[in-house]
Amino acid sequence: MKKYDMNFDTFLKEFKEHVSKLGFKNSIQKDYILKILYHSGEHLTAEEITFSVKKEYNIDVGIATVYRTMKFLEEMNIVESLDVGDGVKRYELTLSLHHDHLVCTSCSKIIEFSDELIESRQIKIANINNFHLKDHVMTIYGLCESCQ
């Protein structure tokens, strides 16, 4: 499980205040989706989120609601989506520092890493090409220890 700076209750409270301030409405669906994302610390697909909310809290959430919520959370910069290359979006909270991914092409295991050198190099490359850098995705594909 991932460690965040903030405990879940504080995080949720701030989130709900933010939602209200923007003129949107809160719902138990949003609460439980966030709860799953927070506590799993994994890169979950919309389907997995739906399934987990049901399994962990016995709450039914329509898959359409999950997609809408993820889009909403992405726009709020609370969630980031990632395509590992199989055409499926996976979502994770952006509470922790930026990181990149190692993906096992055999078992789909995902390991996170972050590397200062790569980060700074990217900034340089963006500058050289006159790009105003917004974000980046770096994914290394390979075979994990147990799949080799």
Added chain:
Amino acid sequence: MKKYDMNFDTFLKEFKEHVSKLGFKNSIQKDYILKILYHSGEHLTAEEITFSVKKEYNIDVGIATVYRTMKFLEEMNIVESLDVGDGVKRYELTLSLHHDHLVCTSCSKIIEFSDELIESRQIKIANINNFHLKDHVMTIYGLCESCQ
């Protein structure tokens, strides 16, 4: 237009020999798909390939054939696919050296770059995590000069 080490006719000739050697059959569809990929030097979607083959050479190729051919070429390591984040696969020849991409989130322009430092850093990261490195994708998102 991109520069390759080999001219197209030589490349196609070697490709066809390779196909025969593996017990598969050649076709004009494969020829023209490769010709478009070679001469465009772009990252094309299956739809764009179909359209270009029609436009440039007035040859009709079914989209299913394009997808099958791309899968075939990927397995032969002649083509590499890339998902820029919009859920559409784009294909390019792997004839040139490995490179990564800068993608403009406004106009979808793609600029290629390659960076020795990042490459070597990736190898190190894979090693640290006991991964047997196979490939990687690094995409930097931002605004290009004219979209800023």
Added chain:
DNA sequence: GTCTATGCAAACTGTTTGCAATTTA
């Protein structure tokens, strides 16, 4: 002549959307 590749249309997967019903504030 055998066996692969093609083209079409149907199937499939992941995601989005319209709409009536529900919930929030």
Added chain:
DNA sequence: TAAATTGCAAACAGTTTGCATAGAC
């Protein structure tokens, strides 16, 4: 009670697949 959110089902986009036909060797 007004407005946003939900759940369902239908729509959608990109990709894959089954099958009959055409083409390669």
